[in-house]
Amino acid sequence: MLFAELAMRTVVATELALLCAVLLRADKRNPVYLSSAALLLCILGYQMAPVLLHHTPWKQSAYPFIALAVLVPAAFWHLSCTIFRDDFRAPGYVYILAILTAALGLLGFSTGPRDQMDWIDWMSQTVKLVWVLAAFLVTLRDWRVDLVEHRRRFRSLVVLGGGIYISVIMVVELFITGQAPAAMELLNVSLIFLLVTGLTLNFLTIDRDNVFARMAAPDAEPQATCSPLAGKVIESMERDRTYATEGLTLQQLARQLQSQPHQLRRVINGELGYRNFNTFINLYRVKEVAERLAMVEYQDTPFLTLALDAGFRSLAPFNRTFRDHFEMTPSEYRASLTEHNPLKMNGESR
Numbered sequence: 001m002l003f004a005e006l007a008m009r010t011v012v013a014t015e016l017a018l019l020c021a022v023l024l025r026a027d028k029r030n031p032v033y034l035s036s037a038a039l040l041l042c043i044l045g046y047q048m049a050p051v052l053l054h055h056t057p058w059k060q061s062a063y064p065f066i067a068l069a070v071l072v073p074a075a076f077w078h079l080s081c082t083i084f085r086d087d088f089r090a091p092g093y094v095y096i097l098a099i100l101t102a103a104l105g106l107l108g109f110s111t112g113p114r115d116q117m118d119w120i121d122w123m124s125q126t127v128k129l130v131w132v133l134a135a136f137l138v139t140l141r142d143w144r145v146d147l148v149e150h151r152r153r154f155r156s157l158v159v160l161g162g163g164i165y166i167s168v169i170m171v172v173e174l175f176i177t178g179q180a181p182a183a184m185e186l187l188n189v190s191l192i193f194l195l196v197t198g199l200t201l202n203f204l205t206i207d208r209d210n211v212f213a214r215m216a217a218p219d220a221e222p223q224a225t226c227s228p229l230a231g232k233v234i235e236s237m238e239r240d241r242t243y244a245t246e247g248l249t250l251q252q253l254a255r256q257l258q259s260q261p262h263q264l265r266r267v268i269n270g271e272l273g274y275r276n277f278n279t280f281i282n283l284y285r286v287k288e289v290a291e292r293l294a295m296v297e298y299q300d301t302p303f304l305t306l307a308l309d310a311g312f313r314s315l316a317p318f319n320r321t322f323r324d325h326f327e328m329t330p331s332e333y334r335a336s337l338t339e340h341n342p343l344k345m346n347g348e349s350r
Helices: 003-026 031-055 059-070 072-084 092-110 119-141 149-175 182-209 211-215 228-238 250-256 261-270 277-293 303-310 315-326 330-340
Strands: none
Touching: 003 031, 003 182, 031 059, 031 072, 031 182, 059 072, 059 092, 072 092, 072 119, 072 149, 092 119, 119 149, 149 261, 228 250, 228 261, 250 261, 261 277, 277 303, 277 315, 277 330, 303 315, 315 330
């Protein structure tokens, strides 16, 4: 390892440790800060693992750092979900998969150097590529319905760029056996050094406007006074039932209101307080269904009929949205109405 590479790895590791400490000190309960710190810690492991593995007599001391390095794609996926999926909570099996990913990577290193890739290496790299692909899908899925402008830019400028960079590194590792050429390692470390240094300067000098703070910003509060365009949006929803249009997109609504998509995003996010267009539309839909469930003439109407009439394409997203908003299923909601007012639901009067 060249001295310049060793020096830059040490500097980058120091910067990453500093960033992690500052993030955790800023707000330990903020999911974006926690997920960002986890990714930075994994990158720290990626930087320090070769140093401990090749420049210390205690090779086993590198194993924890190797495990962190293997988990970079998984941490990248988790950060993508935390930023781009509102109220994201990783299910328990995700952490089990992450542990298995780290164990598989460690197994490949513990078997020692080989002249060619074996099934362990191929499987380990394939699993890591699956994590990155999953992060891409999360990033791309709700791009068009994202109403937060700086988060939309972040998708392309950082997350997609970072994902492509991680993918390239893994592909190179997949086809280069043994130690990579010194020049290639130096180039890789130099790029990471520049990125991390820029991130450190951004975070420590801009304070509240740093990239982590922008991604962790709370939902916008609805404004007391609405602009003319915001008024048109509300009127379109409440009077014209535009939300009931199947497959309604932000671009279609913008055309109906004779506006531009970026203006509509700014209004729905900045004035009405919504971060996602589908969330905004689906809220009107489930409220309509809830109102109809309280009416006698709809007491026997199937949920699917009500959901389709309100604009949902199928029952699954309707059930999920209804449960998220009312904290109960549609069946439980209908049953609660019957319990509170059985005479009305039976079509009788007091």
